[in-house]
Amino acid sequence: MAGKSKYKEFQQEFLNAHNAYRALHGAPPLTYNKELCDEAQKWADECLKTRTLGHSDTKDGENVYYTSGKDAVDEWYSEIKDYNFKTSGFQSGTGHFTQVVWKESKELGLGMATDGRTAFVVGQYRPPGNFTNPGQFEANVLPKGNLRTLIVFIFLFKLQTLLCSFFLNRRLVVVYGHSRLIIGASL
Numbered sequence: 001m002a003g004k005s006k007y008k009e010f011q012q013e014f015l016n017a018h019n020a021y022r023a024l025h026g027a028p029p030l031t032y033n034k035e036l037c038d039e040a041q042k043w044a045d046e047c048l049k050t051r052t053l054g055h056s057d058t059k060d061g062e063n064v065y066y067t068s069g070k071d072a073v074d075e076w077y078s079e080i081k082d083y084n085f086k087t088s089g090f091q092s093g094t095g096h097f098t099q100v101v102w103k104e105s106k107e108l109g110l111g112m113a114t115d116g117r118t119a120f121v122v123g124q125y126r127p128p129g130n131f132t133n134p135g136q137f138e139a140n141v142l143p144k145g146n147l148r149t150l151i152v153f154i155f156l157f158k159l160q161t162l163l164c165s166f167f168l169n170r171r172l173v174v175v176y177g178h179s180r181l182i183i184g185a186s187l
Contacts, residue, residue, distance in 0.1 A: 007112075014110050014123070017073035018100060024144040027103040033126060036060060036109020040122040044111030047120040061105060061128030063096045065121045072121040076100050088137045095130055102129025103140040 011032070019029040043056040043064075053066050065072035079097035090098075099105070102125065109124035129140060 010112065011110055014073060014121075015108060017077075018108060018123075021073065021077045022101050022103075025101040025103070026142045027101050027140075028106070030106065030108040030125075033107035033109055036107055036124045036126055037111065038109070040109035040111030040124040041113070042111065043124075044113035044120045044122040047122070048113035048115060048118065051118070053120065056122075058124060059128070060109070061099045061102065061125030061130065063099055063123045063125075067119060067121060072123070073100065076123075083141070085141075085143045088141065090130065090132050090137065098137065098141045099123075099125055099129040101141055103142065105129050 015030065015032065022029060039056075039058060039060075040062075043058070043062075046056075047053055047064065053064055055062055055064060063072070063076050065075060067075070076096035077100055079094045083091055083094040083097055100123075104127055105125040107126040109122075109126075111120075111122035111124075113120050131140075
């Protein structure tokens with residue numbers, strides 16, 4: 001029973017990490033899709049069995065990683081340092097980041113397989129991201145930190161632990177758990 005409880009925690013952490021990063025970029029939150037989770041799990045099991053990290057033949061979006069859940073999402077998101085929002089479009093070495101925040105992706109599947117020493121994490125996304133058609137990256141990979149992002153954070157993110165929001169000294173302060181997000185722009 002403890003194993004199932006730990007997996008549920010892992011699942012929630014994985015989803016929360018995705019949605020926190022997406023909120024920074026004005027993308028709506030993802031929800032879990034059982035079919036995607038089943039497919040992602042099959043692929044994670046295969047990666048563990050073959051001890052090989054690689055992509056499956058899914059038609060959905062996919063990120064793969066060799067570690068634990070939140071670490072995987074943090075690592076995928078860290079590619080933002082190499083993404084140039086001024087030129088936008090597909091950029092080598094940033095596809096995991098752009099898939100995590102791809103605005104049109106709505107559903108997430110999670111697979112995780114471990115033998116106690118080695119862990120493979122698979123995230124699958126529907127609809128998939130990283131389309132190279134003209135205008136797709138500009139419409140789906142938004143820069144972070146603007147008023148639109150804040151509105152998405154408050155109204156779409158639907159965090160159950162959002163305690164309160166209020167105006168203080170011409171700054172909007174959002175209290176979430178033990179963290180505070182302060183937007184310094186005048187509203």
